Amino acid sequence: MQRSKAIAMDGALATAISFGPARMGFGLFLPQFKNAFNISTQQAGLIASSGFAGFFAALLLSGILVSRCGPRYAVVVGAFAAMIGMFMISVSQSPMFLTAGVVVASASAGFCWSPFNNAAQRGVEERYQGRTLSIISTGTTGGIALAGLMAFCVASTEHGWRAAWLVFSITALIAIVISTLALARLPSEPSTNYSHHDASLKRLLHHTAWPLYGIALSFGITNSIYLSFAVNQVDQAGGLSGLATSLSGPVLYMSFGAAGLFGLATAELHQRLGMPTLVAGIFLASMLSLVLIGITPASWPGMLASSALQGMCVMMLSAIFSFWSARLFPALATVSLTAVLVVFALGNILGPVLAGLFQGGMDMTGVFLVAGGLSLATAVVFPLAYRVMFNSQPR
Structure with missing residues (x-):
């Protein structure tokens, strides 16, 4: 203990x-x-x-x-x-x-x-x-x-x-x-059958993991855009009314972090709603978060709702990445989580670069709306892909 x-x-x-x-x-x-x-x-x-x-x-x-x-x-x-x-x-x-x-x-x-x-x-x-x-x-x-x-x-x-x-x-x-x-001095891991381990590694590319990798890539792109440019979006809009412009970004991050505690309810929500409904709901929340920071960055209700929704999405999807990867590949719990995080990180790399390129032809409001469109598309496509992939069986 x-x-x-x-x-x-x-x-x-x-x-x-x-x-x-x-x-x-x-x-x-x-x-x-x-x-x-x-x-x-x-x-x-x-x-x-x-x-x-x-x-x-x-x-x-x-x-x-x-x-x-x-x-x-x-x-x-x-x-x-x-x-x-x-x-x-x-x-x-x-x-x-x-x-x-x-x-x-x-x-x-x-x-x-x-x-x-x-x-x-x-x-x-x-x-x-x-x-x-x-x-x-x-x-x-x-x-x-x-x-x-x-x-x-x-x-x-x-x-x-x-x-x-x-x-x-x-x-x-x-x-x-x-x-x-x-x-220090952690107990040793149990011995591993490496021939079985190597064979199991190939399962990471199995089609049943594609929906998981898909949501990791999608959220990796949109979340990195939010983390990189949301504070600047608020700053460029003049900040929150009644508050110095330089203080608006810190308020956004404090709201983001505090709302992330709702992620602790992910497992219970999964049991009640099922994976397709839960993930669709999370990406609808992500879409709303991106749209709000794009069009109402200087509004107290808009900014606080946006940051809170984004923080909740981060923690809920982090939990889903962990327990879904372990469920798909129980013999490779740590390795499978790393595989999901690698796909998520690829999205992180792509997001800010794409945002910078798109910003040349539109303002950042447009970039956030496009990112919101990606989250909306994910919310629509994921339940269909999940049910097709698992033949309508709960997973």
């Missing part, structure tokens, strides 16, 4: 840092970065995509690290990446150095996500594993909300964004120490 608490708390801290400021912080501070480095929207899209590419590469490397060295090394490497990358951002003097810092910091999320599935499997009693993973997942929402709170506190100072990133970096240093201690 003591070990499960240590793993849960360490996991919550690691995901809070890696998915809060390290992976999502660029979009939060984009207005300040644009002013400090004279960055265009197209350049911002390329920087954001570069960061998501770092996340993608780290996902692949984390699988190798976990299989050879165990989850502890992958998580510690991720915390180091967060610390170094966020420190680089805090002292950056050019767009190129800023980009390098964003890439290194974003990589931390790839190193810190799936290894905790392995750590829980090895170091937590089976009856506590679900609770432990739920606590770990809440770290994401907490990290996003706290990053928004930090940005809110330093928004009025000239170089406040540098101080914020320095504080984020110091927090990552604390996570390194905690991870080193909490994940």
Whole structure:
């Protein structure tokens, strides 16, 4: 029980840092970065995509690290990446150095996500594993909300964004120490039949996984556009009424993070509604979120509803990625989750680049509406594809 608490708390801290400021912080501070480095929207899209590419590469490397060295090394490497990358951002003097810092910091999320599935499997009693993973997942929402709170506190100072990133970096240093201690001396994994394991790996390409990969790619594209440009959209619209423009983005992130706690109800909603209805509902919420931030970015109700819906979608789909991949491939729970996250990361890379390209022919409102159209199409197509793929049998 003591070990499960240590793993849960360490996991919550690691995901809070890696998915809060390290992976999502660029979009939060984009207005300040644009002013400090004279960055265009197209350049911002390329920087954001570069960061998501770092996340993608780290996902692949984390699988190798976990299989050879165990989850502890992958998580510690991720915390180091967060610390170094966020420190680089805090002292950056050019767009190129800023980009390098964003890439290194974003990589931390790839190193810190799936290894905790392995750590829980090895170091937590089976009856506590679900609770432990739920606590770990809440770290994401907490990290996003706290990053928004930090940005809110330093928004009025000239170089406040540098101080914020320095504080984020110091927090990552604390996570390194905690991870080193909490994940020490985990029990060994049970022996594996590698011939069976290799054969099972081919199942990751089985047609029954295509609907899962499809929603991962779709949401990867739209969510990365939201994370990269939503704050800038609010800023360009003049901010929220009665509030300094520089404070509007932090409010968006705090709402985003707090609403993500609704993701804890995903498993119960799945039991009540079934996968087709639940996923369709999530993508309709994603569509509404994107449309609202596109057309009413300076409205308090519109912005708060948009950010809350997007935060809820992130956490619900994260839960679905985890338990659906484990259900499809029970012998490859960690590897199958990594496969889904790789597809999600590909969408993350594509989204900001496409947004930057489209923005040349339309404004960002149009980009958000197009992204909303993709979510709507996914909501319509997924239930049909799911029922055809599984012959109308519940899965």
